[in-house]
Structure formats: C-alpha cells, structure tokens
Amino acid sequence: MSVIFRVLPWLILLVAGYFFISKKFSINTSVESKHQLLVEKIEAIGKLELVRYQISDVLEHKNKTDFLPEASVLLIVKAEAVGCIDLTKITKDNIEIDADTAVVNLPQPEICYVKIDHKNSKVYDTKMAFFREAGLVDEAYKAAEKHVAAEVKKSDILVQTKTNALNVLKPIIEGLGYKNVKLTFD
Template sequence: MLYRPFARFLVVALLVIGVLTLWEFLRPLPLFARFARGNQNLGGVVLKEVTALGKLELVRYTFKDIVEHSQPRTMLPNARAVLIVQGEATGCLDLTRLTAADIETGDTVVVHLPQPELCNWKINHDQSKVYDTEYGFLDESALVDGAYQKAEAQIRQAALNSGILAQTRQNADKILRPMLEKVAGKPVVLRYTNTLTR
C-alpha cells in the first residue's frame, strides 16, 4: 500500500521533468518564437555621483572567449550556459597619487610614478551573446548572469597573465616620458614606487 502513493509521486515527477526537458529542446525552434515576450523599457536616468578622474590609460587589451558555466543540481540535470564573449581590460597609472615629493629636479628630472594597475575590465555585451543554454528552466537569467560574472573574472585574469601591467610601464616610457622631457627641457627618468598593484 505504501508503494502506490510513492509510485504516483514518481510518475508525476518524471512527467514534469520530461515536459520541462521537451520544452527546453523545442523552445529555440521558430514555431515557438511567438511565445517570447516583447521588450519594454521604462525609467529615466538620474545623475548619482560625479568623480574626478586622474588615471592615465596607457594600454587596452581586447579578448574573445567561449565560456561554459554550469550550476550543479541534486534532482534535475545540471543547468548549463555557453557564451561567446568579447571583453576588454585597461592598464593605467593613477596620477592622482603623485605629489610634489615624487618629483626630483636637477640635471635630470626623476619622477616616481605609482605602480601600473588594471583600471577596469568588462564584458562588451553588444558584442557578446548567449550561444546555448540547457536545463535553465525557471532560473535561466540567473544562470546567464553567473556565466557573465565568470567571463568577467576570466577577462581580468587573462589580462594579468598576458602582461598588461608590464605593457603599461612600456607605454608610459614611450608616451609619458617624451612629453615630460618636452615640458621640462631636461632628460626625464621614470621610476616606480613599491606600492602594490590591483
């Protein structure tokens, strides 16, 4: 007798899983495109904060990658999203940290610059797309958001691994030093402080 309610529950659970799986496979077909919701944009832009900038951007790396992200589940199959992403990372010097004490004058001008840092890294959503999702069901947006966060972290790590900070130093020597020499009328040497980079 106890097996009969359990058997009914098992049949219903398998039926629900089967219907959701079938919907996942049929949803991308053109026949079901009419069930997609239209976009609605509401709201206005409000200025929240004004920040003074002093970071000199010296190099930008552009990356393209295929990112696979999965969410493990206990009862259902693991949800999976595959993205084709394009992103960028920028190396810069924070000139707001320069003080008069960082500039030594004489026959040669010595400028003690802050260490190069990774100013920003981001995904270009206009040039990225969701290639495929599986078993996302009701939390597909959270699955895709998690995939984009993973992709953004990979862009940051790829930039650091590709030597963006060393390239920022080289570009500072090529771009900043000649400008300072022209202004000072003397040879300029760029040195870097021992502060940590981001």
C-alpha cells in the first residue's frame, strides 16, 4: 500500500506535465496549395449519352516474386460505362424528308467511356504488401479497369443504346410534325 502512495504523486505529476507540455507546445501545421489551371484544349462534343451501366467488381489482385512473400489486395471497385451515339456524324445525306415522313440514318452506337469511380471504390484488405502497398493497389485498379472494359464490350450495352436512341429521338422528330418516323443505323 505504501508503494502506491509513493508512486501516485509521481504518476499524477507525470500526467499533469504531459498535458501542460502538449497544450503549451502544441505543433500547429498548415497546408497550402497553389494551383495554376490551364485549359489546354476545348472540343465540341456531339455525343448523345443514352445508357449508363453502373458496375461493381470484387477483385483480388496478387503479386508474386521470388524473394518476397505473396502480396495481395482485395478491392471493391465501382465503375460506370456509357453508351452513346455521335450526332456529329449525321450529315444531310443521312436525312430523308418526304411530306409527313422522316427517315434518319443514325451512326452506330459506341461505348463513350468506361471509368472507375475511385471515390466509391474501396480497398477492402491488403496482405503482406508492406512497402509495396501503393503500387499493388495501383496495379489492381489498372487490372480492374481493363477487365471491366472487356466485360462491357461483351455486354448488351450497344443494343441497349440503340433501343434508347429510338425511344428518345423518335418522339423528338414526331414533335417536329412528322407522323411517320423511321430511324435506322449505318
């Protein structure tokens, strides 16, 4: 019991000293960023986005080397793919008007872009990555982007884009006064 009474004042003094020093000599940090934004190119875009796929991918990416243990990372990747039609490819030759009939030959649908949504993607787990974690995660995201793009090409996104083009453009042309509207694709 006497040991506690001898140590207790020193413990209280040590804790009080810590709080005094941490408040008195606290380190204030400030962050400053300077940006010089430069618009390098301005392009006119005539692509009509007609369908957006939101995709989730669970990826386990492993890196094997001869002298280090196998490192792996588990990602939950969120991505999106957009199908569109490039309206800038339509010329006068693609449009036929005859009284109350309009025939428009549209360009083939295309995949506008496939991109990873880094804000909503998450690194779920890493194993044995140690000092190579950033590189491993970067490799995993690149692998996910390639895989998602390949899978989107195999999907029905272009068929869905055609369907949506008909559903969106036909009422617009009918609204211009044409009773018979026919939309075709090159």
